[in-house]
Amino acid sequence: MFTVSLLMVVVGALLGVLDSAHRTQSFVYDRADALDEMRLTLDRMTKEVRQAGSVALDSTASRLEVSTYVGGEPETIVYEVSGTDLVRSVDGGQYTVVHEKVASSDLFQYEPAVETAQVVKMVLRVHPSNSPDTTLELSSEVQLRNRGSA
Numbered sequence: 001m002f003t004v005s006l007l008m009v010v011v012g013a014l015l016g017v018l019d020s021a022h023r024t025q026s027f028v029y030d031r032a033d034a035l036d037e038m039r040l041t042l043d044r045m046t047k048e049v050r051q052a053g054s055v056a057l058d059s060t061a062s063r064l065e066v067s068t069y070v071g072g073e074p075e076t077i078v079y080e081v082s083g084t085d086l087v088r089s090v091d092g093g094q095y096t097v098v099h100e101k102v103a104s105s106d107l108f109q110y111e112p113a114v115e116t117a118q119v120v121k122m123v124l125r126v127h128p129s130n131s132p133d134t135t136l137e138l139s140s141e142v143q144l145r146n147r148g149s150a
Contacts, residue, residue: 034128
């Protein structure tokens with residue numbers, strides 16, 4: 001009887017440790033996936049903004065409109081935070097979601113100002129899917145290469 005009780009305590013403790021390890025592993029994988037998606041989103045945005053010739057005057061902290069080049073062709077691209085989604089539109093077309101679970105609508109900063117922007121800073125903050133109490137943050141600072149040519 002004592003042996004069975006002792007075995008149950010040991011098995012219970014072992015299952016607790018395994019459960020904790022599983023939850024930790026899920027958190028780590030979720031965080032890594034979210035960071036990978038954020039990097040892809042910021043890489044795309046950085047490439048398009050770097051090639052921009054101008055930033056629209058109505059750009060804000062939650063909306064960026066640039067005249068840029070995609071595949072060598074001039075296009076107007078808009079990135080905007082809509083609720084918890086970051087959406088993208090090309091040449092006034094339909095918006096498509098490029099990132100979900102955005103934690104802050106303050107995504108864009110312009111230096112020295114929107115009217116004379118030479119640098120666009122982007123700070124993407126996201127809540128990972130399985131860890132809504134966690135906020136991940138990645139940033140990129142882009143200098144416009146083709147200022148005044150688009």
